[in-house]
Amino acid sequence: MPVIAPDESGTAAPGPAASPAVPGTQASWRSCPEVPQQIVGRGASGMRYECASVAVPRDWATPKSGETYDVQMIRIRSTNQENRIGSLVLNPGGPGASGIEIAVGLSYGQKLGGLPTEITDRFDIVGFDPRGVDRSSPIRCISRTDQDALFAADPDPVSQADFDEVAALNKKIVEGCGDKYGAQLPLFSTEQAARDMDAVRSAVGDQKLTYLGYSYGTLLGATYAQLFPKNIRALVLDGAVDPTEPYIARNEAQAKGFERAFTNFSQWCARTPAQCPIQPDARGAVTDALAKSRVDPVAGPDGRDAEPGWIFTGVAQALYSQTQWPSLAKSIDSLRRGDAKGIFELADAYARREPGGRYTNLFDANMVVNCADADETPTVQQIRTLQSQWRAKYPLFGSSLAMGMLPCALWPGKHDPYPTGAATGAPPIVVVGTTGDPATPYENTADLAGMLGTGQVLTWEGEGHTAYPSTPCIVRAVDGYLIDLTVPTVGLRCPAR
Numbered sequence: 001m002p003v004i005a006p007d008e009s010g011t012a013a014p015g016p017a018a019s020p021a022v023p024g025t026q027a028s029w030r031s032c033p034e035v036p037q038q039i040v041g042r043g044a045s046g047m048r049y050e051c052a053s054v055a056v057p058r059d060w061a062t063p064k065s066g067e068t069y070d071v072q073m074i075r076i077r078s079t080n081q082e083n084r085i086g087s088l089v090l091n092p093g094g095p096g097a098s099g100i101e102i103a104v105g106l107s108y109g110q111k112l113g114g115l116p117t118e119i120t121d122r123f124d125i126v127g128f129d130p131r132g133v134d135r136s137s138p139i140r141c142i143s144r145t146d147q148d149a150l151f152a153a154d155p156d157p158v159s160q161a162d163f164d165e166v167a168a169l170n171k172k173i174v175e176g177c178g179d180k181y182g183a184q185l186p187l188f189s190t191e192q193a194a195r196d197m198d199a200v201r202s203a204v205g206d207q208k209l210t211y212l213g214y215s216y217g218t219l220l221g222a223t224y225a226q227l228f229p230k231n232i233r234a235l236v237l238d239g240a241v242d243p244t245e246p247y248i249a250r251n252e253a254q255a256k257g258f259e260r261a262f263t264n265f266s267q268w269c270a271r272t273p274a275q276c277p278i279q280p281d282a283r284g285a286v287t288d289a290l291a292k293s294r295v296d297p298v299a300g301p302d303g304r305d306a307e308p309g310w311i312f313t314g315v316a317q318a319l320y321s322q323t324q325w326p327s328l329a330k331s332i333d334s335l336r337r338g339d340a341k342g343i344f345e346l347a348d349a350y351a352r353r354e355p356g357g358r359y360t361n362l363f364d365a366n367m368v369v370n371c372a373d374a375d376e377t378p379t380v381q382q383i384r385t386l387q388s389q390w391r392a393k394y395p396l397f398g399s400s401l402a403m404g405m406l407p408c409a410l411w412p413g414k415h416d417p418y419p420t421g422a423a424t425g426a427p428p429i430v431v432v433g434t435t436g437d438p439a440t441p442y443e444n445t446a447d448l449a450g451m452l453g454t455g456q457v458l459t460w461e462g463e464g465h466t467a468y469p470s471t472p473c474i475v476r477a478v479d480g481y482l483i484d485l486t487v488p489t490v491g492l493r494c495p496a497r
Contacts, residue, residue, distance in 0.1 A: 239432070
C-alpha cells in the first residue's frame, strides 16, 4: 500500500487538512474522498470518508502555552451503519506508522483484509496520525541519502573500523535531529501522544474510548489506560509491548522473537519444498547471501547494490506475515542467481522507500519517539559488547538488534519515559498475543495484561505480527468484546487456521 508522505520541508502532504479544533471540543469534519484515492487508488464501496484535525498542546505539562501540534484524523462511516455504538479509534504501531492509512486499509472489508462488517456497521472507524507522524506536524530529520546508507549498512559489522563507520553515521543522523528540533525532542514521547488520544476521543464526540492498537499501539493504549482509566469503554491491544521491560532487555527480546520466527520459516521450508527453493537449508542460504554481499553485492534494478543491510531488511520484512514466506524464499533464490529485484521489493516495503528513492517519515518518527521514551540506554561500548554476545545467542538477528540501539545511545535530547503501572479503575482490557510473533514476542502478552491489572489474554497460535482479524476464532472473540463488551473466555487459544 503506497504511503502519502509529508514533503521535505516538514509540512503535511495534501490530505485531511482542516482548521484545528480546540482541545476538549468536537472536531469540524469535512468530506475527503481524495484520501483513500491517494493511498490505495479508490475508496471502499459503501464507505464515507471525512477528515478533521485537533490542536493539542505541544507539552501537556504546560497546556496554556499557546504552542500546539495539529493531530490529523480520518473518520470512515458505512452507509449501512445501524445502532451505532461510537467510534473505534485505531493505531497501527511503529512508532511512526500512520493511523489514517490503517483506517483506510481496514475499510475495504474482511475479504480484502479489512474489518468485519459487524464492526463497520456499528462503529465509525477513526484513524489518527500521532504527533510527529506523517500528516501530524511530521518529524523530518533524516535525509534520503542517509536513509539509504543506514538501511544498506552491514547489520553485523565485525571489524572495529566497520563498527565505527556505522556508529558515525548514526551520530550524524541524531545530531541532525537535535539541531533541527532541540528542546522539542522529548515532546514526541508516548505519554504526550497518549494525552493527545484523549483529545481525539473528545473531538470525535465519545464519552468513553473504544480502541484497537497494534504493536507499539499497545504501548500507546496501555499508557492511555494508566492516565485515563475511567475514560475507557473497551481496549484491544494486539501484539503486546511490555512496558515494564527495560530498554536493553526489550531489544534482546525482539532479537529472540525474530530468531524464533526465522526458525519457524526454515521449518516451513523443509515441510513445503515446492514453495521454498532454498530448502533444505534456508538459514544457510540467507547466511551465505549476507556473506557474499559483503564481498560482491548483486546490483539491483535501480542502481543500488544489494548490500548486507538491504538483504537483512528484506528478510525481516517477510517475517511479519507468513503470507510473505514464499516471496522471501524466492527472493533469496533469485539473489544467488544474480537477481536482486525481489529482495529490494521486500526491503523497500519495510523501509517505506517509494520508487525514486523518497521515504515516508516513519523511521524519522520511529527513532525520535523510541529515544524520547527510552529509560536507561547503553553506551556505545556496551553496544559493541552486546553485539558479540547477542550474535552468539541469536545468529541472524542478535547483532542487528544491538546495533539498533545506537541512535538512543547517542541521543542529544532529554528522555520522557512512559508510566509502568496498573490501570486502576479501567474495565477489562483484551491483550492479544501471537505465538510466532517476531516483533512483539508472545511472552509480552501476559506481562502487559498483568501490569495493567485488568488485562485478559487472548492467544492466537499463528505466525507473523499481530492477530486480528486473521481467523474466525480471533474475530469472534474480539468482535464480541468490542460490540457487546463480552470478555473472551479465560485461557482462550485460537488455532492457526
